[in-house]
Amino acid sequence: MSTESVDGDAETPVTVTESAASEALSLLEGEGLDTDVAGLRLFVQQGGCAGLSYGMRFDDEPESDDAVTEHHGLRIFVDPASRRYIGGSVLDYESGLQAAGFHVENPNVVSECGCGESFRT
Template sequence: MSTETADGGNGGTVTVTQAAASEALDLIESEGLDTDQAGLRLFVQQGGCAGLSYGMRFDHEPELDDAVIEQHGLRVFVDPASRNYVGGSTLQYEGGLQGAGFHVENPNVVSECGCGESFRT
C-alpha cells in the first residue's frame, strides 16, 4: 500500500480540496466510522454513455494494493486499475443552487457525455 499520492497513467497524483475533505470527513463521522482508519474510495467503472464513470463509497480500511492519499485529514483509497484513469485529478466538493456533491476534475478525460456522468480517456 502506498501513501500520499496515487500515480495515474500520466504520472500525476490525486489532489483533494479542503472543501471535499471537510465534507467527506463529516459524512464518514456521521456513518459512525473511525476517520483514522476509514476513508473515501474513489474508483472508475465501466458504464455510462461515454464508457467510464466514477464511483465513490466509504470503506472501513484500504485494501492491500490500494494507494492511500491523505490530505486535509481525509484518507482516499484508489485501487490499481482506477489509478490509471485518475492520475492528475482533483476531487472537489461543489455546492450551490443546482445541488451539491463531489466532482472529479480529471485532465485525462478527452470527452464526456452530455449529462457529465460518464467520460472517456
C-alpha cells in the same frame, strides 16, 4: 493544499480540496466510521454513454494494493486499475442553489457524455 502520502507512494493519484475533505469527513463521522483508519474510495467503473464513470464509497480500511493518500485529514483509497484513469485528478465539493455534490476534475478525460456522468480517456 495539504497532501501527504500515507503509504510512501511518491505519485499522488488524486488531490482533494479542503471543501471536499471537510464534507467527506463529516459524512464519514456521521456513519460512525473511524477517520484515522476508514476513508473515501474513489474508483472508475465501466458504464455510462461515454464508457467509464466515477464511483465513490466509504471503506473501513484500504486494500493491500491501494494507493492511500491523506488530504486535510481525509484518507483516499484508489485501486491500481482506477489509478491509470484518474491519476492527477482533483476531487472537489461544489454547493450551489441548484445542486451540491462531489466533482472530479480529471486531466485525462478526452470526452464526456452530455450529462457529464461518464467519460472517455
